[in-house]
Amino acid sequence: EELDAFVERVLHTERQQDEQAAKARDLGTDIHAGVEAVLNGRACPVGLADYVMPAVTQMREQFGTIEATEKVVVGDRCAGRLDAIFNGSGWRTVVDVKTTSNPPLKGSWFEHKLQLSFYAAAIVPNGHGVHTANVYISTTVPGVVVLDTHADWLTTYERGFRPLLDYWCFANDYQP
Helix, strand or coil: CCHHHHHHHHHHHHHHHHHHHHHHHHHHHHHHHHHHHHHCCCCCCCCCHHHHHHHHHHHHHHHCEEEEEEEEEECCCCEEEEEEEEEECCEEEEEEEEEECCCCCCCCCHHHHHHHHHHHHHHCCCCCCEEEEEEEEECCCCCCEEEEEECCHHHHHHHHHHHHHHHHHHHCCCCC
16 A cells, blocks of 8 residues: 555544544533433433433432532532432432443443542532432443442542542642
């Protein structure tokens, strides 16, 4: 194969991969917005029901009634926006929705547990009465939803998130 032909083939493949990545990213964003819409009592966007409704149904069954969506929380030296808080069976559950082509088979990915631990600590610093949960929605197989609840989020916060935050503040000379 001539060098020019090889370069053109590689560039063509890269463009195709970029287009596929953009479509996947847009689908994930649309699914996420659809979940928020339905949780807030609005209609599910056209074409997304097969992804959104199974997730919303499972969250309601597992976590109770919706208390808030897209809530900004401010905690120790940082802030973030959590996806949802549910209230049910004496517990509040802080939820983060993730879209992915391949949901995890065994529990949440660790960095997602760290993120949720911060959100929960920002809401209830003493850790009482709160659980956290990642909700993974497959973008490749409509209807596949994986819920993973974490009762041990406070340990994750104290032993995982806070030391990482301390290091980041030290490394970046950040002093609030």
